[in-house]
Every structure is written in structure tokens, then in C-alpha cells.
């Protein structure tokens with residue numbers, strides 16, 4: 091491995107020289123302040139350096155600046171992607187915070203603020219009476235669509251809104267009964283739509299409702315035949331669309347789900363079952379990378395308690411602090 095020295099007046103300049111010479115995946119071995127500015131010692135990533143630790147096991151060298159390393163480690167453990175963390179690091183290098191060594195007290199808060207700025211939240215799903223008046227919950231099987239719908243319905247009713255619930259999920263009769271039980275409990279009208287024509291008629295019937303929530307059948311993202319039918323129904327109802335995605339879904343699987351459901355025109359995403367994962371960052375990072383908006387986080391089975399509006403700063407703080415509790 092060829093180690094090279096890069097000196098510049100500022101650390102960002104030195105790192106820019108490293109990237110120019112050794113690529114984006116350069117292995118940064120040392121970053122140090124010098125009299126004239128900063129010195130960075132780095133090498134090309136493909137000449138992978140694998141020093142041995144005391145037990146003789148190979149250890150990887152850092153790909154982060156030394157100041158950012160501890161935060162990157164925590165966020166990686168949380169599931170945050172290298173792409174997103176690289177963007178955060180890059181933004182931090184443009185600030186006055188000291189990235190040459192760990193311990194600048196301003197760094198964690200600033201890093202959280204930068205990450206929070208990348209997480210788009212969509213609070214209007216709950217309160218907007220125009221675009222989100224008729225909202226369909228879609229997603230893979232068993233992710234918590236019906237439970238989330240019940241939570242949203244209860245919150246809307248508690249805000250004093252007139253709520254109606256319609257289900258398009260006639261695939262399982264048990265699904266209808268599950269939602270009917272919620273609707274009865276909430277004392278809100280409940281109807282079943284078997285066809286797009288049914289849906290149009292029912293929406294007409296509930297024209298005076300402030301909010302109409304639609305449940306849909308869980309779809310495997312690999313079931314290509316199911317999507318056009320669902321899309322047709324949602325178009326017929328001019329519905330806004332909320333994708334429910336389990337927070338513990340791995341990045342690659344998130345990609346598969348989003349590829350399948352994005353053609354429906356997703357207005358926002360709700361991350362469910364946040365309480366069941368220690369690494370929700372993979373799902374969050376996927377949304378950031380796709381530019382999708384996060385509206386809610388579901389934190390348990392309890393209706394209506396276990397749902398919160400997505401709070402980007404709370405998520406970012408959790409990512410860098412490794413908190414695993416309720417966020418927002």
C-alpha cells in the first residue's frame with residue numbers, strides 16, 4: 091500500500107486533495123494539525139490495508155475523519171448508510187467544527203442538525219384537509235397498515251374531525267372484521283368496497299367527512315399483478331397514499347418494497363414497528379436517499395397511543411447517541 095501525505099491550509103482542502111488523488115473511498119490513516127495548516131496521510135481504498143490487532147485478527151482502518159469517527163460508528167450501528175453519513179461528514183467539513191480529532195463538544199449537536207436536515211418529514215398528512223383528506227394506507231403484508239389506520243382514525247376523531255373508514259381489503263374476511271371492530275370502538279362509520287365503483291360511491295356517500303381513511307390488502311412487493319389493480323382503485327378514489335414500512339426492514343428489502351410501491355405515487359411513509367428493531371437507520375437512510383417523506387413512526391401495538399409524528403431531529407439525535415427508545 092502506498093501511503094501519501096497531503097498538506098493544505100484547511101482540513102477540507104487537504105481532504106479534497108486526498109479525494110482527488112485516492113478517490114472517495116480513500117483510507118485516511120492520519121489527520122493532524124500542523125504549523126501551516128493540516129496534514130492528512132491517506133491511501134487508495136483498493137490497496138486494502140489490513141493491520142493485525144493484538145490477537146492477530148485483521149482490523150479495518152477508518153474511512154472517516156478522526157473527529158467524525160465516533161459519531162459515524164454510532165450511526166452505522168443504528169443502521170445509517172455510508173452514503174448519508176458521507177453527506178453529513180462533507181457538510182461538517184464546511185463548518186468551523188474541529189474534525190481533525192474526536193472531542194469537539196459542538197460536533198454531536200451539529201452532526202444531528204445536519205442529519206435532521208436530510209430527513210424530510212411530512213406533518214401535513216395528519217392535518218391537511220385538502221390533499222390528504224382521503225388517505226389510503228398501502229404496504230407489504232403484516233406491516234401494521236390496519237393498526238396504523240386505527241391509530242390515525244382515533245387521533246383525527248380526537249381532534250374533532252368527522253372520520254369515515256373504508257376498506258378495500260376483502261382478501262381476508264378476518265381483515266374486514268378486524269377493522270370493523272376498530273371502527274365500532276371509535277364509533278366511526280365503516281364500509282367495505284369490493285370494486286372501484288363501490289369506492290367511488292362510498293366516497294360520494296362520505297362527502298361530508300373531514301377525513302376518509304382507506305385500508306388496503308397487504309401486497310408482496312414481488313406480486314407484480316396486484317399493483318395495477320390497487321393503483322386503479324386508488325386512482326378511482328383520488329386517494330393520497332401513505333406507505334407503511336416496518337422500521338426494521340433491511341436497506342435492500344426497503345429498496346424492493348419502494349420499487350414496487352413508488353409507482354402508486356407515495357405521498358409519505360410511516361415507519362411501523364420501530365419498537366421491534368435496534369437498527370431503524372437502514373429504513374430511514376433509504377427514505378433519505380430516495381427523497382421520500384416520513385410522516386409517522388409507530389412504536390407499538392397500542393391503539394391509539396403508539397404513534398408519533400416523525401421528528402427529524404429526534405431521529406438524528408437517536409442515530410448519533412444510539413438511543414433506542416421512543417422518538418419524537
Ligand SMILES: Nc1nc2c(ncn2[C@@H]2O[C@H](COP(=O)(O)OP(=O)(O)OP(=O)(O)O)[C@@H](O)[C@H]2O)c(=O)[nH]1
Pocket residue numbers: 230231232233234235236237238259265306307308309362363364365366388389390391396
Ligand atoms: N410491535 C409493534 N407491533 C405492531 C405495530 N403496528 C402493528 N403491529 C402489530 O403487527 C401485527 C399486524 O398488524 P396489522 O395492522 O394487522 O398489519 P397489516 O399490515 O394490516 O396486515 P395485513 O392486512 O394482513 O397485510 C399486529 O399484531 C399488530 O398489533 C407496531 O408499531 N409495533
Ligand SMILES: [Mg+2]
Pocket residue numbers: 235236237259265305306308
Ligand atoms: Mg390489514
